[in-house]
Amino acid sequence: MLTIALCGVCFDSATALAPLELFAPSLPATTLALQALIVLHTFGALLCLPLNTWASFTWTLWPWWERVLPRALRWPIAVFRGLQPLRWLHAYGVFPPRSAPAIKMSPALEVTWDEARWHTLTPRWWPTLESSPPRWVAPHHPRFDHAIVYEATGFHEASVLRNLTGRWDPYGHARCSGAGRLMRRVLRGELRSRLFFGESLPAERGAPIAARVRMYMLEATTPAEQRASGAWWRRTLVGPHLPRARAEDRWLDGRPPPPELWAPEDWRWIGRSRLGPLLRRAAAGEDPHALVCLETTELTAADVDALWGEFVPMFAATDRDDWSQLPALVERVRGRWSGPQIDRFERLLGRYALLGMARCERLFVAGGLRAILGRRPAPLDVETHLHLNLLMRHVIGEGREAYAAMMREPETAATWLSRMSLRSGWFFEAVLRPERMAHQAQKFRMLASQVEVRGWPRPSARAAELAAWGAARMRRLWGAFAMIEFLRGEFREEVWAETPERWPRFELCADLSLRPLAKPDETTRS
Known part of the structure; x- marks a missing residue:
């Protein structure tokens, strides 16, 4: 109802035309101030338009503005940097018209009380096991479970992409990801709320002695398969996310760094x-x-x-x-x-x-x-x-x-x-801090396996040339791009992950959908 009420202003044509009267004589000061605010907001919206959602909080803070613009032209950046805490401008984040594979990459937090058997903790809304049914969440917005999407891809506060896509304030930095901080709380017995894992983390068993996070690929079963087996998903172990840890391991330190x-x-x-x-x-x-x-x-x-x-x-x-x-x-x-x-x-x-x-x-x-x-x-x-x-x-x-x-x-x-x-x-x-860098390397290899789709139409020679030119310029703006390319080739040894990397790869079908190219256990390590 609130959204519907706020959308009512979209029918207000008078406000949209009001800036044309800025130079009209004898306008009240309050009217002039309001119309000036509308002009400022419109100008800011045009600046935000080329940016996607993830950069809308950080674009005024990018350090290369001082290299690109002379001092006389930096004032709009400074103005909107000062106004950013009001959260009054947002980019409209639209995903490109490109099919995504019909899978879920699910990081599963697993704990053990005896180092022999591992027990999977199941979030309330996010599917983790073959038997996890789809949950009806509307109009509820499960923030914790939604954050698992970004945790799975490596887009979190400990990412090397933190300055390119992130929060406006600097305290969004972290020494480890949200999954690592959650794992530490579980290992220390500090997670009292049942809203995270419900009955899958029984309080009477005490704190686990070790924990890990592994990545699983979930593929939806057909209705016939679901009726026959009761399984909603086909679940395949595809790689690591966070290595085995104990409560005293310092790389799980979740304090904001200085x-x-x-x-x-x-x-x-x-x-x-x-x-x-x-x-x-x-x-x-x-x-x-x-x-x-x-x-x-x-x-x-x-x-x-x-x-x-x-x-x-x-x-x-x-x-x-x-x-x-x-x-x-x-x-x-x-x-x-x-x-x-x-x-x-x-x-x-x-x-x-x-x-x-x-x-x-x-x-x-x-x-x-x-x-x-x-x-x-x-x-x-x-x-x-x-x-x-x-x-x-x-x-x-x-x-x-x-x-x-x-x-x-x-x-x-x-x-x-x-x-x-x-x-x-x-x-x-x-x-x-090898664990932090190894985690990022594994995430970048996982993302590459999903982006490099077999059969995807290749760009023309001219488009490829322009893309290469643009990529070279982008590398001189953000160091994160160099880090992505660099880390993809590092930390491949088994010592950094007890779970082998078998990231799935995909091919483009005739109906423009994507399907796994081969089962993860049949592919070579990325």
């Missing part, structure tokens, strides 16, 4: 955080070692000495482009330092990288739109703010003297570009 661990492309929010004054002082040339522990009581000079004197030198003889030794390196780090100390190392690395970004950013931004279009390289010609952050992390890996020299003379940062790779830039993150 600003130094936010996505580097949330550069504007980082500048408005408590780190902002430190970044401006670093940009002016102050000593980063004197700044890195300010605005916090949790990082000390002893932590800084341990980082440069023990942690970074540990990998001096390691080829940071070779990730085949990551499992051994992760075990070595966790055997030498406690979880809290590893957390402090991660925060210090994040702070040093951000201080370096602040010092070198002017050389990166100087290329402007021409650098994005590939017409003239910038003095520091990295692709995006994310790549700039990875360059700083690469230099940190070269040792304290190399980092100090770059901070004294930012122009020398360009000399490290030929030696830096995505692997060397992400090396410390992979050593400290």
